[in-house]
Amino acid sequence: MNNNYYPWFDHVFNQLNTARAEGVLAHALILSGSEGMGKWDFALQLAWSFLCVGEGKPASGVACGQCKSCKLNRAETHPDLVFCQPEEKSRFIKVDQVRAISDFVARSPQTGSMKVILMNPATALNGNAANALLKSLEEPAGNTLYLLIDDRKRTLLPTIRSRCQIVKLDQPGTSQSIDWLEKMTAKNAETYSSAELHAALKMACGSPLKALKLLESKGVEAELKLIGRLGDVLKGKDSVVGFAETFDKHFPPGLEQFLLCQNSWLETMLRYKMTGDEQYFDGVNGAAMLKYLADRNDQRLLFSLRDELNRRRRDWVNGANFNEKLFLENMAIQWQKLMASQ
Ligand SMILES: [Zn+2]
Structure with a gap:
C-alpha cells in the first residue's frame, strides 16, 4: 500500500x-x-x-x-x-x-x-x-x-x-492541515508550537506538504533571515546585487520557495490593506516590515507587484529565458519601489 x-x-x-x-x-x-x-x-x-x-x-x-x-x-x-x-x-x-x-x-x-x-x-x-x-x-x-x-x-x-x-481537489482547510502537520511532526519526534505550525503553513501558502518540508528544513527560520536581508536592501544597508549574489547561501529553500514567500507576503499585505485588520500579520515572519510597507503604499502598487511576481513565476515555470540572478535583482528592485513611493 x-x-x-x-x-x-x-x-x-x-x-x-x-x-x-x-x-x-x-x-x-x-x-x-x-x-x-x-x-x-x-x-x-x-x-x-x-x-x-x-x-x-x-x-x-x-x-x-x-x-x-x-x-x-x-x-x-x-x-x-x-x-x-x-x-x-x-x-x-x-x-x-x-x-x-x-x-x-x-x-x-x-x-x-x-x-x-x-x-x-x-x-x-x-x-x-x-x-x-x-x-x-x-x-x-x-x-x-x-x-x-x-x-x-x-x-x-x-x-x-x-x-x-x-x-x-481543494486545498485542505487550516485546521485539517494543522492537525496533519502535528501528527506528521510528532511521528518524527519533533514538536512545534501551534504558532510555528501556522507560520509554516502560511509561508507555504496553505500547502500542508510544503509546510512540512519547510519545518523539516528549518525553512521558517530561513524566511526570517531572508526577510531581514531584503529589509537591509530596503534600508540601503545592502545592494540588490549583493542580495542576489548571496541568495543561495542565505536561503537554502531556494528560488521556488522565495516565489511562494513573496506571494504569501503580498497576500497578507493586501488582506490587511483591504480590511484594515492587523490580525492578518499574526505569526507572519517580518510582520513589522510588511505592515510598514503596506501602510506606505496603496493597493494598486501592491497588486501590480503581485502581477509582476506572477508573470515572473510563469516565466520560471516555462523556463523561458529565465535568468535567476536577474530575477532576484529585479524582485529586490520591485520591493525597493514600495519603499520609495509617497
Ligand atoms: Zn490488492
Whole structure:
C-alpha cells in the first residue's frame, strides 16, 4: 500500500470508488489542484485501488496490499499501469511518449479488468503531444483509465478538458492541515508550537506538504533571515546585487520557495490593506516590515507587484529565458519601489 496517505482526499476517493462500483466512472479523469497537496500520491492511491484484485479488498476501496496486483505495484512492475511524465531534463511530455502509449491501450489487461495511464502533469504536454492525446481520448478503450494530473501551472487544452471528468481537489482547510502537520511532526519526534505550525503553513501558502518540508528544513527560520536581508536592501544597508549574489547561501529553500514567500507576503499585505485588520500579520515572519510597507503604499502598487511576481513565476515555470540572478535583482528592485513611493 502506498504509504503517503492524505486525509483531505478521503471524500473524493470515496466518491470515485463509488462511481467505479456503480460502473459510472468516466474513462478519463483530470485530477486538478494546486501544488503541494499530494496529487501524485493520490493518483497512485487511486490507480492501486482500481487495479487491486484482492478478494479481501476492504469496502472502503483501499488497495488490499496483498494480492498479485498490489505486489506488482509495490515492486513498481505492474504491467497494467503506465506512467507518462517529462523525461529527464525536459519540462515537456513529447508526442512520441503519448504515441508509445497506444500499444498499451490496445492490449488487454494482464492482471485484472482494467489498465491505468497516469500522466503527470498533463499540463506538461507540448502542442503535438496534446493533440495525440486528444485522439486517444476520442476513441476510448473500455478498459483503460486515464488519470491526468493538472497542477494548474499551465492551462490544459479545452478540448482535452471537455473529454474528461474534472475532479477538483481543494486545498485542505487550516485546521485539517494543522492537525496533519502535528501528527506528521510528532511521528518524527519533533514538536512545534501551534504558532510555528501556522507560520509554516502560511509561508507555504496553505500547502500542508510544503509546510512540512519547510519545518523539516528549518525553512521558517530561513524566511526570517531572508526577510531581514531584503529589509537591509530596503534600508540601503545592502545592494540588490549583493542580495542576489548571496541568495543561495542565505536561503537554502531556494528560488521556488522565495516565489511562494513573496506571494504569501503580498497576500497578507493586501488582506490587511483591504480590511484594515492587523490580525492578518499574526505569526507572519517580518510582520513589522510588511505592515510598514503596506501602510506606505496603496493597493494598486501592491497588486501590480503581485502581477509582476506572477508573470515572473510563469516565466520560471516555462523556463523561458529565465535568468535567476536577474530575477532576484529585479524582485529586490520591485520591493525597493514600495519603499520609495509617497
Ligand atoms: Zn490488492
